[in-house]
Amino acid sequence: MAEQLSVTTKVIVAVIVIVVVTRWITRKRYKLPPGPRSLPLLGNILDFKGASVVDKFDEWTKTYGPVVTCYLGPKRLIIVNDFDVMYEVFTRKGSDFSTKLSTYSIELVTDGFKSIFGAPYGDMLNYQRKITSRAIRQYLTGDQLEQRVYETLQPIIENMKQESAAFNPHRYLSLAGVDTSRHTLDWLFLVLVAYPDVQKKMQEEIDRVVGDAVPGKEHRSKLVYNEAVLMETMRLYYVAPFAVPRVVQRDTTVGGYEIPAKSLLLTNNLTMMRDPKFWPEPFEFRPERFISSNEDGTEIKLASYRHEGWAPFQIGHRNCIGESLAKLELVYVITGLLQKLTFSFARMEDGETPCFDYGTSGFATMTPKPYYVKVTSRS
Numbered sequence: 306m307a308e309q310l311s312v313t314t315k316v317i318v319a320v321i322v323i324v325v326v327t328r329w330i331t332r333k334r335y336k337l338p339p340g341p342r343s344l345p346l347l348g349n350i351l352d353f354k355g356a357s358v359v360d361k362f363d364e365w366t367k368t369y370g371p372v373v374t375c376y377l378g379p380k381r382l383i384i385v386n387d388f389d390v391m392y393e394v395f396t397r398k399g400s401d402f403s404t405k406l407s408t409y410s411i412e413l414v415t416d417g418f419k420s421i422f423g424a425p426y427g428d429m430l431n432y433q434r435k436i437t438s439r440a441i442r443q444y445l446t447g448d449q450l451e452q453r454v455y456e457t458l459q460p461i462i463e464n465m466k467q468e469s470a471a472f473n474p475h476r477y478l479s480l481a482g483v484d485t486s487r488h489t490l491d492w493l494f495l496v497l498v499a500y501p502d503v504q505k506k507m508q509e510e511i512d513r514v515v516g517d518a519v520p521g522k523e524h525r526s527k528l529v530y531n532e533a534v535l536m537e538t539m540r541l542y543y544v545a546p547f548a549v550p551r552v553v554q555r556d557t558t559v560g561g562y563e564i565p566a567k568s569l570l571l572t573n574n575l576t577m578m579r580d581p582k583f584w585p586e587p588f589e590f591r592p593e594r595f596i597s598s599n600e601d602g603t604e605i606k607l608a609s610y611r612h613e614g615w616a617p618f619q620i621g622h623r624n625c626i627g628e629s630l631a632k633l634e635l636v637y638v639i640t641g642l643l644q645k646l647t648f649s650f651a652r653m654e655d656g657e658t659p660c661f662d663y664g665t666s667g668f669a670t671m672t673p674k675p676y677y678v679k680v681t682s683r684s
């Protein structure tokens with residue numbers, strides 16, 4: 306009996322080995338993008354020990370180039386670090402890459418994938434996006450937003466004026482509805498206090514264009530410098546460096562490499578927006594890169610928002626449907642505050658000089674390390 310069992314066992318083992326080896330030999334071979342060596346089962350998880358994701362991805366971009374393969378445990382993750390490749394992925398081959406990874410945290414915040422953010426790509430999602438975008442457009446054509454922002458700001462301005470000691474401005478930022486807008490303001494305040502000359506120029510433009518009026522649509526196109534500061538802040542100090550991974554729907558190609566179905570794909574928008582190919586001296590904070598003027602310097606206007614290489618709202622089928630709302634809201638908030646107040650740097654929680662390193666992260670968003678500001682009234 307024991308001998309019989311062992312024969313049976315041997316046969317089973319032999320069959321398994323033959324199946325595995327045959328599958329391995331005949332498996333489809335993909336010309337995958339290059340990437341760091343990975344361990345069986347663990348993948349590249351250990352590479353992140355002691356290094357931030359931002360720094361590690363940056364290092365891999367420098368070593369392996371525009372498209373990188375790595376492994377999160379056994380799961381293959383393709384990282385796109387180049388704007389032109391991202392354009393190919395999300396526009397020309399959009400439907401291959403428009404379904405997001407279903408994680409437990411996304412399920413929680415999207416009420417079981419019911420909201421647009423977590424919904425799989427398809428007709429239902431396109432319909433939801435269309436209806437919501439139309440509602441947002443309608444909301445933006447009236448003056449409700451500017452009134453709402455103005456009314457919300459007035460008590461906040463009064464409270465800020467009462468702050469005798471340095472305070473963390475994050476306390477007041479619940480005025481922006483969604484995490485991404487709120488955390489963009491966190492970075493924007495740090496910019497204001499780290500670059501007092503920039504803040505001064507913003508105030509000069511606000512005084513000239515808006516004066517004491519309620520900031521509104523009629524001022525928007527003339528608040529060129531203010532809006533350029535917003536764009537530059539979102540470029541260099543981006544709140545959602547990698548957004549949510551996508552699940553590759555079918556065998557496809559990316560940047561000339563072959564990508565198997567069911568791989569995960571992530572776009573590294575932060576690295577793209579610091580790519581010297583599009584941004585000379587990328588680490589310099591320079592709002593002027595978004596401003597164009599006639600040769601005689603007369604007409605000054607914003608360079609196109611569709612600047613190549615600028616993608617804080619993502620591109621393609623799953624881009625942000627709140628983009629125009631977010632931008633307008635942020636312009637109103639910042640002009641409303643700078644009309645009445647001047648902010649200055651007090652300290653970081655753990656240092657004396659402004660620091661733009663990434664600090665904590667929320668749901669797919671990242672904020673600066675805690676810092677404190679002082680406020681003075683302009684009137």
Ligand code: HEM
Nearest residue numbers: 421422485486489548549617618619623624625626627631
């Ligand atoms: C500065 C502010 C904002 C930034 C930087 C931002 C950024 C983004 C990004 C990068 C995505 C794509 C995520 C991905 O690929 O997984 C996204 C999606 C989305 N955003 Fe925003 N967002 C902002 C404000 C808003 C606002 C105010 C709204 C509300 C109207 C909004 C609604 C959405 C929705 C519904 C999606 C999901 C779209 C889809 O999955 O099809 N966002 N946002």
